[in-house]
Amino acid sequence: MSSPSSVAVVAESRPGERRVALVPELAGRLRARGFRVAVAAGAGLARSSPDLAYTNAAVRVTPDPVPGADVLLSVRPPRPDDVRRLAPGALTISFLPVREERALVELLRDRGITALSLDLLPRTSAAQPMDALTSQALVTGYRGVLVAAERLPRFFPGFVTAAGTLPPARVLVLGAGVAGLQAIATARRLGAEVAAYDVRASAPAEVGSLGAEFLDLGLPPLTGAAGYARVMDPDRAARQADLLTPHVAAADAVITTAAVPGHPAPVLVTRAMVAAMRPGSVVVDLAAESGGNVEGVRPGVEQVVGDGVLLWGGADVPSQLPEAASRLYAANVVALLEHLGPEGVRSPDLTDEILAACCVTHAGVIRGPAAELLA
Amino acid sequence: MSSPSSVAVVAESRPGERRVALVPELAGRLRARGFRVAVAAGAGLARSSPDLAYTNAAVRVTPDPVPGADVLLSVRPPRPDDVRRLAPGALTISFLPVREERALVELLRDRGITALSLDLLPRTSAAQPMDALTSQALVTGYRGVLVAAERLPRFFPGFVTAAGTLPPARVLVLGAGVAGLQAIATARRLGAEVAAYDVRASAPAEVGSLGAEFLDLGLPPLTGAAGYARVMDPDRAARQADLLTPHVAAADAVITTAAVPGHPAPVLVTRAMVAAMRPGSVVVDLAAESGGNVEGVRPGVEQVVGDGVLLWGGADVPSQLPEAASRLYAANVVALLEHLGPEGVRSPDLTDEILAACCVTHAGVIRGPAAELLA
The missing domain is CATH 3.40.50.720 (NAD(P)-binding Rossmann-like Domain)
Structure with missing residues (x-):
């Protein structure tokens, strides 16, 4: 039996960004699917999800969850510094508008990261539970x-x-x-x-x-x-x-x-x-x-x-509306991780309709719709 | 036939007070009941009732509508300066919490003003259309x-x-x-x-x-x-x-x-x-x-x-919520003036249940419930 995949939730760093990619209430679902979860200290919602709420949900709170992580979760595109500290083959899930983030996409490619973009999910009923564009538009x-x-x-x-x-x-x-x-x-x-x-x-x-x-x-x-x-x-x-x-x-x-x-x-x-x-x-x-x-x-x-x-x-x-937005975003991300499973993190099935659409980089290549957008 | 009673609407002066006692939309009802209406320039709602809206409603806009007015309308208690410029026998309508405004009540008495307080309306169905405490509580x-x-x-x-x-x-x-x-x-x-x-x-x-x-x-x-x-x-x-x-x-x-x-x-x-x-x-x-x-x-x-x-x-x-609050307050005040009529302004019937309750001063005397509150 392989060891469980480890999921790291970072603190968002963009000014004005007040969401967090995983709320404590949904951590149990990831554990049940075979993931270990760690969250950066202070990553939670300033007012409603302090570190203690994660600890109480059996999530490890640590100053830096990035080193050794198999999965990096964020709302905004991952920081280049964090990408450089991930091992090749690690996976990121976030919003990732590829045209605006060309340099980051190239970095993800060059580092051998599997980057999934929530901007590129197909509009199918199977992808609906993961559809963060929709959930955030609802909040808006x-x-x-x-x-x-x-x-x-x-x-x-x-x-x-x-x-x-x-x-x-x-x-x-x-x-x-x-x-x-x-x-x-x-x-x-x-x-x-x-x-x-x-x-x-x-x-x-x-x-x-x-x-x-x-x-x-x-x-x-x-x-x-x-x-x-x-x-x-x-x-x-x-x-x-x-x-x-x-x-x-x-x-x-x-x-x-x-x-x-x-x-x-x-x-x-x-x-x-x-x-x-x-x-x-x-x-x-x-x-x-x-x-x-x-x-x-x-x-x-x-x-x-x-x-x-x-x-x-x-x-x-x-x-x-950080609590509602984070709760819905986290549900989308958890649904995507449930779909992947710990094995899918290591070797994603890129013939899968959802992953084929939203996978931006894998094994050193910019792929699929993302490649077309950047062509 | 006597000349129509003249109604003056002042600009509220208390910091934080953004209402106005009469909105242009209701001026026609006062005219129909035999009142002439003048409003202080700039008294209207900063954003939604400029002077022009009153002019268009056939209300006279003037720098100072107080001298010669038979009725002084305001939301907050009238200013002592304005009270001193009213003729004896003139009438004021406003909120007037008598315990907090003892000095003003004594001034109104000494100047021979008929002061009606919207804080003292009876809670009867006849007085409901005038009930500004209720209308403003609804806004709140x-x-x-x-x-x-x-x-x-x-x-x-x-x-x-x-x-x-x-x-x-x-x-x-x-x-x-x-x-x-x-x-x-x-x-x-x-x-x-x-x-x-x-x-x-x-x-x-x-x-x-x-x-x-x-x-x-x-x-x-x-x-x-x-x-x-x-x-x-x-x-x-x-x-x-x-x-x-x-x-x-x-x-x-x-x-x-x-x-x-x-x-x-x-x-x-x-x-x-x-x-x-x-x-x-x-x-x-x-x-x-x-x-x-x-x-x-x-x-x-x-x-x-x-x-x-x-x-x-x-x-x-x-x-x-100045527009909604002013619209409702104005409706209350207009209902009270319709109840009084131009004749009632000059010689109010103090046996009337509504006037008996809300008349604070008349003919040099502090009266009724107001007198009890100040005893």
């Missing part, structure tokens, strides 16, 4: 609505009081992928009147099923690979902006989540459209880090623009 | 939940995802008056599991009707005058704290709203109880300005206490 969409509701100077729900009736807030969600649909559901929960728009053909039914109004602008859908949105040409963008203008102007809160994989976020809301909004309105741009859906947005900045409109640019949004 | 309760939800590092609703199930947050509401019931309703909307406690006999049914669990501590109810809570003796307070401790410890978010009219807020949550809470939990004390329900709370301050618990002390909470 929920958070976007709470940010808007907390900053709007009026109620989200309608109120009937002895002194009269207040109508519900009107919320417009632009981009109805996972984050957008979660934003719609949360705004509906809070009693707002919600409308939404998305270029993809599947959007009207999904929006409608959540009790929101889909804005039919009379434009053809733009669905691309794997069900994601496609880039639009300038003419379409201009027409769409014209048609969206009155809906943006009528909204109390606008929440934008539109993304096109591999491209900057599309600008959906121009300065002129914001200028036409009622003072006191709130715009939450959840795509601010990838360029923004709203002209003039800056990630991590809350600014008053136009005639008194609050524009909030998201930055590290899942880290603003 | 809603806001308290949004503050907690925006700061909790986990979701309020439960989530079932491909990677596993997250249970809903557990929210405990202490004090189930208007603010507490609104907090319960809002937390339930957001999908939290809600429990509540209140000393009054009517609380269990009201809490239960909102889908929350009433904590039956096995203690006798403490209902006082007009259905408000009574002061409790130290023994009862200590027993109650003991019995509440495990419920506080189990909660992800605690929202407190307990008040006893004419007394400091009761301390319901001690330092030891907060220390027993899970790190990452959030405590929102909506009674912080009247002393606080949570030991160590400070109004307007957000602090990390105990083992990583966030303690938020409310200050000017309705002003944190």
Whole structure:
């Protein structure tokens, strides 16, 4: 019998990153599958997962879990320093956007590491339990609505009081992928009147099923690979902006989540459209880090623009709900490790549909979809 | 025919006060009832009711609407300077807590002003449309939940995802008056599991009707005058704290709203109880300005206490939702002016049940319940 594979959970080092790749509650599942787990001291959530919580979950807490680890877990791409201290054949699991991390990918290749990227999981039902892009987008969409509701100077729900009736807030969600649909559901929960728009053909039914109004602008859908949105040409963008203008102007809160994989976020809301909004309105741009859906947005900045409109640019949004985000991320990572098993860590089956898609480097080679993206 | 009564809306001057006593949308109702309305320039909501909105609603915007006004409207008690510039027989409507404002009440009396206090409206169905304590408490309760939800590092609703199930947050509401019931309703909307406690006999049914669990501590109810809570003796307070401790410890978010009219807020949550809470939990004390329900709370301050618990002390909470709060307050004030009518401003019928209760000074005399409170 081989000795159990050892899993190291590092402390995230990127400024603004407040998640952790494994929460104590899920450590038992890894142990049951034959993994030994060690976590870097202080890696846990500042407020809710202190070192003691890991110790109580029978996880070893150590200043440096990296040397000798078979698996390195992180949320953000692993640090080059840590990669250099792993033995050849070790495996890393993290978000790893290969185009932005070309140098790191080459280092992983040169060190003989098997690097799995959660950005490259296939969109299949078998991969769903591991789908960290989806789980973190869910956090983002929920958070976007709470940010808007907390900053709007009026109620989200309608109120009937002895002194009269207040109508519900009107919320417009632009981009109805996972984050957008979660934003719609949360705004509906809070009693707002919600409308939404998305270029993809599947959007009207999904929006409608959540009790929101889909804005039919009379434009053809733009669905691309794997069900994601496609880039639009300038003419379409201009027409769409014209048609969206009155809906943006009528909204109390606008929440934008539109993304096109591999491209900057599309600008959906121009300065002129914001200028036409009622003072006191709130715009939450959840795509601010990838360029923004709203002209003039800056990630991590809350600014008053136009005639008194609050524009909030998201930055590290899942880290603003670190416990929920980490819990879901850890569940995704644990599902992937359960799928691999301790043996799979040492010799991954690269004919497996999931691993074939998300394995970026193995045995000194950049492989599969990652190789195409970097070609 | 007499000339219409003139109503002056002042700009609030107290630091932290962001409401306005009349919003443009309701000016038409006053005009229809025979009032002329003028508003101080800049009195409106910074972001959502600029001067132009009043002008568009046919309200006169003027640097100083006070001289010659028959009625002075404000949210906070009128400024002594403004009172001195009113003609004898003029009428003021505002919050006016007479014990804290004894000098102002004496000035109002000496100047021959008819001062109505919205703190002293009777709790009758006829007075409900004017009940600004209730309308502002509604805002406070809603806001308290949004503050907690925006700061909790986990979701309020439960989530079932491909990677596993997250249970809903557990929210405990202490004090189930208007603010507490609104907090319960809002937390339930957001999908939290809600429990509540209140000393009054009517609380269990009201809490239960909102889908929350009433904590039956096995203690006798403490209902006082007009259905408000009574002061409790130290023994009862200590027993109650003991019995509440495990419920506080189990909660992800605690929202407190307990008040006893004419007394400091009761301390319901001690330092030891907060220390027993899970790190990452959030405590929102909506009674912080009247002393606080949570030991160590400070109004307007957000602090990390105990083992990583966030303690938020409310200050000017309705002003944190200025549009909703002003809209409701204005509706209350307009209802009171509709009840009075232009003639009632000049010669109020002090046998009227509502006016008899809330009229603090008239014709040089401190009257009714106000006189008793100041005796």
